[in-house]
Amino acid sequence: GAVVSQHPSWVICKSGTSVKIECRSLDFQATTMFWYRQFPKQSLMLMATSNEGSKATYEQGVEKDKFLINHASLTLSTLTVTSAHPEDSSFYICSAGPLYSGASYEQYFGPGTRLTVT
Amino acid sequence: AQKITQTQPGMFVQEKEAVTLDCTYDTSDQSYGLFWYKQPSSGEMIFLIYQGSYDEQNATEGRYSLNFQKARKSANLVISASQLGDSAMYFCAMRGGLARGGYNKLIFGAGTRLAVHP
Numbered sequence: 001g002a003v004v005s006q007h008p009s010w011v012i013c014k015s016g017t018s019v020k021i022e023c024r025s026l027d028f029q030a031t032t033m034f035w036y037r038q039f040p041k042q043s044l045m046l047m048a049t050s051n052e053g054s055k056a057t058y059e060q061g062v063e064k065d066k067f068l069i070n071h072a073s074l075t076l077s078t079l080t081v082t083s084a085h086p087e088d089s090s091f092y093i094c095s096a097g098p099l100y101s102g103a104s105y106e107q108y109f110g111p112g113t114r115l116t117v118t
Numbered sequence: 119a120q121k122i123t124q125t126q127p128g129m130f131v132q133e134k135e136a137v138t139l140d141c142t143y144d145t146s147d148q149s150y151g152l153f154w155y156k157q158p159s160s161g162e163m164i165f166l167i168y169q170g171s172y173d174e175q176n177a178t179e180g181r182y183s184l185n186f187q188k189a190r191k192s193a194n195l196v197i198s199a200s201q202l203g204d205s206a207m208y209f210c211a212m213r214g215g216l217a218r219g220g221y222n223k224l225i226f227g228a229g230t231r232l233a234v235h236p
Binding site for chain 2: 034038042043044045046049091093095106107108109111112114
């Protein structure tokens, strides 16, 4: 159990276009979903926290108008990169939770989406 | 502010030997959780082990154990009997005290790249 999917797994788009990435919890309901960005050989940086039915909370330095997050249901959150530029090329990972695993409330990660903007 | 420090950018170990990956943390919270994740080249984040701040015993999960020294604020990961498949990036992460809704975000360290040699 506790499977999180992301779609697409990779995407190439042209500069100036918008790209939508989906994050789904397949076998549990996720009241909270997190979006991370990871540049090559770097750590995961939290971009925003989204709670179902409410506005996302963005981390300092993340442009909310550029990275639109929607968490319309307990199993789906979307991240839209608007007017993408080459510097937005990165690995985007979502996680969903909470789910009590027996030791703590866990969040489960999706497989990630690799975005390349040309 | 919470902070996770991993001072080893890369580590090498011979197959079947044990290896320790260092992690120190800083927090003013009394209640917190510490996690280790493995990230292979595919990019997925694989949960390895969890240690709660009030847990008196060190956490163990198969070949993984967490050497938790609360006074020193360290949470080192020990991998016993290393296998070739253990070659990956390893991230230490911390979650702060329970926020409204019983959940909080993860802060990640910079990561350690482990290479297991035959």
